[in-house]
Amino acid sequence: MAIESDAVEQELELAIHPMDQFLVKPLFGGSDIGMFTITNATLWLGITVLCAIALMVLGTRGRAIVPSRSQSIAEVIYVFIYKMVEDITGKDGLKYFPYIFSLFIFILVANVVGLLPASFTTTSHIAVTATLALIVFVAVTVLGFVKNGASFLSLFWVSAAPLALRPILALIEVISYFVRPVSHSIRLAGNMMAGHAVIKVFAGFAVVTFISPAAIGAIVAIYALETLVVCIQAYVFTILTCVYLKDALHPSH
Amino acid sequence: MAIEGDLAQMGAFLGAGLASVGMGGAAIGVGNVVGNYLSGALRNPAAAAGQTATMFIGIAFAEALGIFSFLVALLLMFAV
Amino acid sequence: MATETNGAATEHAQGMPQLDFSTFPNQIFWLLVTLVVIYFVMSRVALPRIASVLAERHGAIQGDLDKAEQMKAKAVEAEAAYNKALVDARAEAQAIVExxxxxxxxxxxxxxxxxxxxIAAKSAESEAAIKEIRDSAMSAIEEVANDTAEAIVAKVMPAAADKAAVKAAVSARLKG
Structure with a gap:
């Protein structure tokens, strides 16, 4: 990576580094990142935990019949996820509700916290989302085999299709089953990464005087869009988890 | 050496730009999903509420492929 | 390049930081810690609390609804009683009028x-009086006729003057 001198000059004028915000850096000096190093990712994961606890635990400490504002937010989220799990997986999926709720509240709060200026978006990293998706994938697959035994494989054997087509369909089903964690994780990370990078690109353009109003307007617009997107992505991640869970519990449907 | 490197980078960037076209496909897909949902919902508003989740699942699947093309673009630009 | 980037804060990303595999163990480790903490806080504290609040509220609302239902039933009962009293009073009034x-x-x-x-007695009385008057008039007529007839007979043929025969002839003629 040879940087020419005029490139350095260009950089000073138009400093667009959309990927800088995703750098994982140790917080307390040094440059080696070991397994237990406290990094900015660790910091923002901790902030995510604190915000989630503030919302769901401190917000509900009144236990009021007529809820306060924070309590009603917590209740709305609770009822929303509860209904989602109940509608998609059915009554027998409700015992996995705490896991799905934890997943949702983590992704939602991490996404929203990541929208703060100068923050680090933990969910924009493949490492994080892939871990989440793999947890879901492994858990759902193991659960499917534990609950249904070998008949879990009927998920891949489409009995409604003509017999000649079934092996081909089974192959496609198996492939799509194993692509699930990939798309599941990349969807979330990609959305986060793309939105934040676009904001940074426009922020870089804001340096140039004559387009800065347009750039700042674009940042506002993209930011509004991103606020919507982070919530929808948390919702989508959770609802797909519910769908996969339903497949594990009732593979024949 | 320098020319070869530049050429490789040019190819990567061209590929990245071409991969971005895939986002248009995702946009068409998402637009289809939402448009059909909306026209169905306006015909039968009573059944609309129950299908919102299905719509979001459909959007997610359509959008995932667009995100894949975005990923390909990023990989070409930064990782190759 | 190296002089610019000796401080970590001024470092620029080379390629995609997401594909820097050296940070993966660190991120995954802290993510798992985060998830475990969130799971325990949610499943032990937050979710049971919200569930109990929702159940309580549901119970309170159900109780209020039940109470409202009871009140409504009572009101309906009172209205029925009022209507019944009204009907009774009306019937009583009707009976009294009747x-x-x-x-x-x-x-x-x-x-x-x-x-x-x-009136009947009066009319009978007056009828009797009329009858009496008529009878007396009748007998007076007979007497007068007798007298007249006797006088005529005595004048016309004094030899044949028979009082009894004249009387019989006159009364026969009067009844006739």
Whole structure:
């Protein structure tokens, strides 16, 4: 990576580094990142935990019949996820509700916290989302085999299709089953990464005087869009988890 | 050496730009999903509420492929 | 490059930081810690609390609804009782009116009967008086006729003057 001198000059004028915000850096000096190093990712994961606890635990400490504002937010989220799990997986999926709720509240709060200026978006990293998706994938697959035994494989054997087509369909089903964690994780990370990078690109353009109003307007617009997107992505991640869970519990449907 | 490197980078960037076209496909897909949902919902508003989740699942699947093309673009630009 | 980037804060990303595999163990480790903490806080504290609040609220609302239902039933009952009382009062009033009317009718009937009897007696009395007058008139006519006939007979043929025969002839003629 040879940087020419005029490139350095260009950089000073138009400093667009959309990927800088995703750098994982140790917080307390040094440059080696070991397994237990406290990094900015660790910091923002901790902030995510604190915000989630503030919302769901401190917000509900009144236990009021007529809820306060924070309590009603917590209740709305609770009822929303509860209904989602109940509608998609059915009554027998409700015992996995705490896991799905934890997943949702983590992704939602991490996404929203990541929208703060100068923050680090933990969910924009493949490492994080892939871990989440793999947890879901492994858990759902193991659960499917534990609950249904070998008949879990009927998920891949489409009995409604003509017999000649079934092996081909089974192959496609198996492939799509194993692509699930990939798309599941990349969807979330990609959305986060793309939105934040676009904001940074426009922020870089804001340096140039004559387009800065347009750039700042674009940042506002993209930011509004991103606020919507982070919530929808948390919702989508959770609802797909519910769908996969339903497949594990009732593979024949 | 320098020319070869530049050429490789040019190819990567061209590929990245071409991969971005895939986002248009995702946009068409998402637009289809939402448009059909909306026209169905306006015909039968009573059944609309129950299908919102299905719509979001459909959007997610359509959008995932667009995100894949975005990923390909990023990989070409930064990782190759 | 190296002089620029000796401080970590001024470092620029080379390629995609997401594909820097050296940070993966660190991120995954802290993510798992985060998830475990969130899971325990949610499943032990937050979710049971919200569930109990929702159940309590549901119970309170259900209780209020039940109470409202009871109140409504009571109101319906009270209305029915009121209506019944109204109907009863009306019936009673009707009965009283009926009874009074019957009583008056009886009095009227009695008075009517009395008046009728009085009138009948009066008319019978006057009829008797008329009859008496007519009878006396009749006998007076017979007497006069007898006298006249006797006088005529005595004048015309004094030899044949028979009082009894004349009387019989006159009365036969008068009845005739």
């Amino acid at each position: 009874a009074t009317r019957a009583e008056i009718q009886k009095d009227v009937d009695v008075a009517m009967a009395k008046a009728d009897a009085e």
